Amino acid sequence: MHRRHVVAALSALSLAGTAGLVLAGPLNPPAGPITSTGKTLSEIEPRIALTAANTPGDADSVFRITQPGSYYLTGRLQGEAFKNGIEIALASQGVVTIDLNGFEMVGGTDTLRGITITNATPTRVAIRSGSIRFWDEGGANLATVQGATIENVRFLNNFGGGLATTRSRVINCEASSNTGHGFAVDDGSVVEGCVARLNTQHGLHADQDCTVLNGEFSNNTQSGVYFEYQGRIVNSNAASNGASGINLTRGGSAEGCMVTNNATNGIYAQNGLVRGCTAKDNGTDGMNGSWTQFEECVASSNTGTGIFANGGSVVNRCLANSNGSHGIGGGGGVQVLDSKSQYNGGAGIELSLNDNTIRGNTCITNAVSTDNAGIHLLGTDSVIEGNRVTGSDRGIDIDGSFNIIIGNWCSGNTVNWAIASNNVYGPIINRISPASAAVAGDSAASTMGTTDPHANISY
Numbered sequence: 011m012h013r014r015h016v017v018a019a020l021s022a023l024s025l026a027g028t029a030g031l032v033l034a035g036p037l038n039p040p041a042g043p044i045t046s047t048g049k050t051l052s053e054i055e056p057r058i059a060l061t062a063a064n065t066p067g068d069a070d071s072v073f074r075i076t077q078p079g080s081y082y083l084t085g086r087l088q089g090e091a092f093k094n095g096i097e098i099a100l101a102s103q104g105v106v107t108i109d110l111n112g113f114e115m116v117g118g119t120d121t122l123r124g125i126t127i128t129n130a131t132p133t134r135v136a137i138r139s140g141s142i143r144f145w146d147e148g149g150a151n152l153a154t155v156q157g158a159t160i161e162n163v164r165f166l167n168n169f170g171g172g173l174a175t176t177r178s179r180v181i182n183c184e185a186s187s188n189t190g191h192g193f194a195v196d197d198g199s200v201v202e203g204c205v206a207r208l209n210t211q212h213g214l215h216a217d218q219d220c221t222v223l224n225g226e227f228s229n230n231t232q233s234g235v236y237f238e239y240q241g242r243i244v245n246s247n248a249a250s251n252g253a254s255g256i257n258l259t260r261g262g263s264a265e266g267c268m269v270t271n272n273a274t275n276g277i278y279a280q281n282g283l284v285r286g287c288t289a290k291d292n293g294t295d296g297m298n299g300s301w302t303q304f305e306e307c308v309a310s311s312n313t314g315t316g317i318f319a320n321g322g323s324v325v326n327r328c329l330a331n332s333n334g335s336h337g338i339g340g341g342g343g344v345q346v347l348d349s350k351s352q353y354n355g356g357a358g359i360e361l362s363l364n365d366n367t368i369r370g371n372t373c374i375t376n377a378v379s380t381d382n383a384g385i386h387l388l389g390t391d392s393v394i395e396g397n398r399v400t401g402s403d404r405g406i407d408i409d410g411s412f413n414i415i416i417g418n419w420c421s422g423n424t425v426n427w428a429i430a431s432n433n434v435y436g437p438i439i440n441r442i443s444p445a446s447a448a449v450a451g452d453s454a455a456s457t458m459g460t461t462d463p464h465a466n467i468s469y
Contacts, residue, residue: 059084060096060108070122071097078104078133082111089117089124089145100129103156110140110163117145117168124168125150132156143167148174149188153196165192172209180204191215192230201225212236213251222246233257234272243267248276255292258282258299269296276312289316296333299323315339316354320363325349336360337376341389346371355379357386358402364389364410368397375401383407384423394418404428406466416464426468436464444469 057080058064065073065081071094075081078100087095095115098106108125115124124142127133135155141164142149148170152158158178165172165183171190173180178195182203185192192206196217205226206213213227214235225246227234234248234255235241241262248255248269255269256277263283269276269292276289279299288308289296296309300321307328309316316330319340330337330351337351341363348370351358358373360382366389373384383406384399390410398419399405405420411432420426427438439459446457458467 056080057082057109060087067093067097070094073097074099075106075108076100078106080107080109082109083113083115083140084111086113087115089115089121091118091120092122094122094126095124095142095145096126098125098127098129098133098135100131100133103131103133105134105136107136107138109138110142112139114141114143115145116143119146121145122147123149123151123170125152127152127154134158136160138162140164141166142172146170148172148190149185150174152176152178153194171211172206175199185209185213192227195220206230206234213248216241227251227255234269237262248272254278255289258284258302276309296330304328309333309337315356316351319344319346330354330358336382337373341366345369350374351376351384353378357382357407358384358399360386360388361392362388364391366392367395369393369395371397373397373399373402377402377404383428384420387413389413399423399426408433415466418466419469420466421469427466436466437462438466438468441467441469 060073060081060083065075067074072090074097076099089095124145133155134157135152136159138161143166145168149165149168149172152175158175160183161181163183165185167187169189171194172185172188172192174194176196178199180201184205187208189210191211192209193214195201198219200221202223207228210231212232213230216237218239220241222235222243228249231252233253234251235243236257237259239260241258243256243264245266250271252273254275255272256264258279261281264277264287265285267287270290273293275295275298276292277284277287277297279302281301283303284297284307285305290310292312294314295318296312296316297304298318301323303324304317305326310331313334315336316333317325317328317338319325320342322343324345325338326347328349332353334355336356337354338346338359341361343365344361345367346359350372352374354376355378358376359368368385376384381403383404384402385397386407388409390412392413394415396417400422403424405423405426406418407428409430413433415435437460441459444457
């Protein structure tokens, strides 16, 4: 038999031998209509329409929710005088979800709150997708809940503030033109991707341990973002607010933020960290802080001082450019390290108190509109080391005593060095006209005029 025929025969025998092992359903379907064996959406998450029949109101509410569940609006909710729009009043702890379904909740004269909680037991609440506006006592007050999620909701033109909440996540929401704070959050809340503008108090007021991510806060009457205690704000903008752009009152951090055109300080911080932020065109100082670390920041074109660092602060690898007053100012246990200060109206760096360190900085063409210096130190017991200063009325100006001045370089200043008595300094070597020979080859003698490692050089 031909080999190909043998293989075909063996394959047929193999299939015949295993045919009895193959299981299959019946060829004919059962009688009757075909139905789904899965669950419907309403069976997975039963939803209840907010209507007079399902959630009847009472003397102070249009709709009143008394049972846990998932609720939704079927149309625009029009407020009534002396009533809340939706009142959550559970008899015991539970979870309430409200889908505004893209509709508006519109208050009016003498209305109360858009959404409010009146049950004493903490409840979890989720609100999403709609607008709450023109309520006389606030858009939504969820301050007593155990935890809330508010997503894609706009709070507009409400008296008493836009949203008040605690232990919550507020995501992609807007609070604009409210009388009061746009957002008022507390106790570890996270506010992400939100906008607050044109509110009569702070755009966002955060009480304790709150985090703000990727936000926009502008044109609010007070600060753009105001943290009471240990707040954190990342990659957010604060512009044209009536007070500070960002205020870190007691601890906390600002990272990667832009603050512009605010009426007072761009960023104000106490016991905080400000890293990778930019402050521009603010009405007083670009950044102002005590016991705060400013790291890799830029402060430019501010009316006052670019970075005002006081009371044990550190300014590290920062740029202060074209500010109306000093580039970097303050004093009192302050360290200014590896930073650049240029084209400022006042001194490049001016520290007025004691126990400071000014090391490794570059100061170029400062004191452009005042009689001042590249580096100006007024106090005592400080170290000025390894700085380069050019193009000012006075290069390094030391008015205090008992300071150490070593390893600095001054060039092109009207007076390179102005040092008061009773200070300690390395030799000041004049290399303005070195009269050195050209170099062509592999070696040459030093033209420094000194071997002292602490020498200060005029060049």
